[in-house]
Amino acid sequence: MNRPVLAILALSSTCSAFAAPPVAGDAKKGAAIASQVCFACHGADGNGITPPNPEYPKLAAKQPEYLLKQLKDFKTGKRKNDIMAGMVANLSPDDMTNLALHFSAQKNKPNVVKNPELLDFGKKFYAEGNPDLGVPACAGCHQPDAGGTSTYPHLAGQHASYVHLQLKRFASGERDNDRGLVMQSLALRMTEQEMKAVSEYITSLK
Amino acid sequence: MRTTFLASLSLTLVMLSSAHAAPPKQPRAPGIESPDYVWEAQSAEEAQLLKMKGDVARGKIAYQVCQGCHKPDASGLPDGTYPQLAGQHTTVLIKQMSDVREGRRDNPKMFPFAGKHVVDTQEVADIAAYISSLPLPGNNDKGPGSDLPRGKTLYEKDCATCHGDRGEGNASKFYPVTNGQHYRYMVRQIVAIRDGARRNANPKMVRVVKNYSASDIGAVADYISRIGLQGKAAK
Numbered sequence: 001m002n003r004p005v006l007a008i009l010a011l012s013s014t015c016s017a018f019a020a021p022p023v024a025g026d027a028k029k030g031a032a033i034a035s036q037v038c039f040a041c042h043g044a045d046g047n048g049i050t051p052p053n054p055e056y057p058k059l060a061a062k063q064p065e066y067l068l069k070q071l072k073d074f075k076t077g078k079r080k081n082d083i084m085a086g087m088v089a090n091l092s093p094d095d096m097t098n099l100a101l102h103f104s105a106q107k108n109k110p111n112v113v114k115n116p117e118l119l120d121f122g123k124k125f126y127a128e129g130n131p132d133l134g135v136p137a138c139a140g141c142h143q144p145d146a147g148g149t150s151t152y153p154h155l156a157g158q159h160a161s162y163v164h165l166q167l168k169r170f171a172s173g174e175r176d177n178d179r180g181l182v183m184q185s186l187a188l189r190m191t192e193q194e195m196k197a198v199s200e201y202i203t204s205l206k
Numbered sequence: 207m208r209t210t211f212l213a214s215l216s217l218t219l220v221m222l223s224s225a226h227a228a229p230p231k232q233p234r235a236p237g238i239e240s241p242d243y244v245w246e247a248q249s250a251e252e253a254q255l256l257k258m259k260g261d262v263a264r265g266k267i268a269y270q271v272c273q274g275c276h277k278p279d280a281s282g283l284p285d286g287t288y289p290q291l292a293g294q295h296t297t298v299l300i301k302q303m304s305d306v307r308e309g310r311r312d313n314p315k316m317f318p319f320a321g322k323h324v325v326d327t328q329e330v331a332d333i334a335a336y337i338s339s340l341p342l343p344g345n346n347d348k349g350p351g352s353d354l355p356r357g358k359t360l361y362e363k364d365c366a367t368c369h370g371d372r373g374e375g376n377a378s379k380f381y382p383v384t385n386g387q388h389y390r391y392m393v394r395q396i397v398a399i400r401d402g403a404r405r406n407a408n409p410k411m412v413r414v415v416k417n418y419s420a421s422d423i424g425a426v427a428d429y430i431s432r433i434g435l436q437g438k439a440a441k
Contacts, residue, residue: 129274131287134315140274149270173228180324182271185229 023064023100030102033095037087038103046103052111054161055083061108066153067100070177079177111157111203115196122201125194133189138198141182146205151179156205163199230324232317233309237405238412245408246380251327252304258331260296265336268329271319280340284347286390292340293386295377299334302406310406347388349428353421357429360422364414365430373433385433392427 035044038059043049046060059067073079075088075096088096113119127144129137141152148154155163169175170187178184187195236243248256273280275288282288291299305311306320307330318324325333349357365384369375373385384392398404400415400423415423 131275131283131285134275136271136274136319138274140272140278141270149267151267151270180271180319181230182319182324185318188229 023068023097023104025094025097025101027098027101027105029095030098030100033091033099034102037091038099041083042103046106047109048159052159052161054159054165056159057162058108058111058158059103060106061156062104062154063148063150064097064100064104065150066148067103068096071096071100073177079175108154108157108206110206111159113200113204114160115200118197118200119204121193122197122199122204125198126201129186130189130194135186135189135194138202146202155202158202160196160199160203163202164195167195167199229318230321232306232312232314232321234312235309237310238402238407238409239405243409245406245410246301249304249308251307252300255300255304255327255331255334256297258328260331260333260335262332262335262339264329265332265334265339268325268333269336271324272333275316275319279343280337281343281345282388282391284345284388284390286347286388286392286394289391290343290346290387291337293342294338294383295375295380296334296338297377297380298375298382299337300330301380303330303334305406312403312405342386344386344434346386346431347390348431349389349393349424351428351432353425354429354432356422357425357427360418360426361429365426368410369430373430384430387431389427389431392430393423396423396427 031044034042034046038044038046041049041053041056042059046058046062048056048058070079071088071091074081074084075091077085091099126138126146129135129140138146138155142148142155143152146154146156166175167183167187167190170178170183171190173184176184190198238245269280276282276291277288280290280292282290302311303320303325306313306316307322307325313320368379368381369384370381373383373387375381375383395404396415396418397420399407399411400418402412418426
């Protein structure tokens with residue numbers, strides 16, 4: 001009986017994301033952890049590694065709320081990822097807060113566009129979505145400059161291969177830690193071409 | 207009590223298990239096809255919402271999940287895919303959102319982004335307050351303008367009693383502001399109301415438009431699209 005009750009509680013808590021207090025901690029302590037634990041895949045400043053690996057996102061300049069939520073979700077298994085599960089196993093709640101603050105405070109460096117021919121369509125899709133199928137514009141939640149909000153993450157300059165992979169995982173349900181199933185619902189309505197183009201456009205944003 | 211609890215429990219579990227690779231499915235509640243349908247009957251949540259005080263500042267944040275379709279100024283899309291919402295009565299917004307959430311107004315496109323799994327009750331109240339506070343954009347889609355005198359005659363005969371001389375609607379009766387609405391959206395909705403596809407329709411309006419031809423609908427929607435009330439609609 002307890003489990004379903006907890007499930008209900010968990011569900012209802014996802015519905016009130018707006019009341020979260022600001023993330024407070026020590027970014028310097030986060031920097032120390034980043035340079036030992038995270039740097040090899042994400043870069044110590046969160047700008048990723050070269051060449052980019054679709055499994056390793058850039059983290060610089062993302063909202064601390066978003067980064068902290070992902071770390072917590074890796075820890076609880078809500079976001080399933082074997083590598084990250086291992087990495088967060090030894091992190092305390094304070095460590096995770098400090099890491100979120102560290103990466104959030106890093107300057108986001110411009111990324112490299114590999115498929116410029118996709119940008120026009122990607123830009124249009126980002127701004128308009130697909131009204132025929134009810135795909136909301138990305139700009140609605142993630143903002144026109146992809147700077148995000150405290151509820152929806154910053155995306156600008158993210159690796160295209162990572163964004164594309166996440167869209168595919170949302171569509172398949174392999175990634176299901178999105179707020180209110182919003183990303184799963186809309187990714188299911190997207191074509192491969194739309195995913196590719198919008199990912200490339202996001203990479204191009206600074 | 208126990209049965210209700212178990213029922214809501216299994217519903218919740220269905221919702222949770224459907225999280226994997228399936229979009230949240232809109233429930234289906236009895237609508238106009240059902241003999242005991244009462245147009246303005248309120249669910250528990252809707253009754254609660256109508257008593258709640260929405261907060262415009264919070265609503266602006268909660269509205270983020272809506273603006274990917276309805277646009278930051280809530281003007282929707284001129285082609286009528288998404289309606290103009292700015293300045294709409296809060297009661298109307300609450301009723302329509304409730305009907306989508308509960309499955310009296312079928313909208314599989316919108317449901318994943320407006321259901322209870324993503325927008326909570328307070329957020330609905332806040333979103334309604336925010337949208338209602340926005341000024342009418344005034345750049346709505348207009349019809350061809352070819353049959354306006356007939357549109358005016360039809361409007362004054364059939365529509366003005368409820369929707370107001372200037373399309374200002376009636377907040378306490380849940381009649382929407384139609385002034386400033388997109389022509390193609392209105393055509394689509396009147397057809398859906400006439401033909402029973404809009405299952406949360408007011409039976410009074412169904413009777414009114416029952417014998418409307420396509421050109422009647424076009425003429426009246428065209429007239430409404432041009433009523434041109436300036437600024438926010440009177441409440």
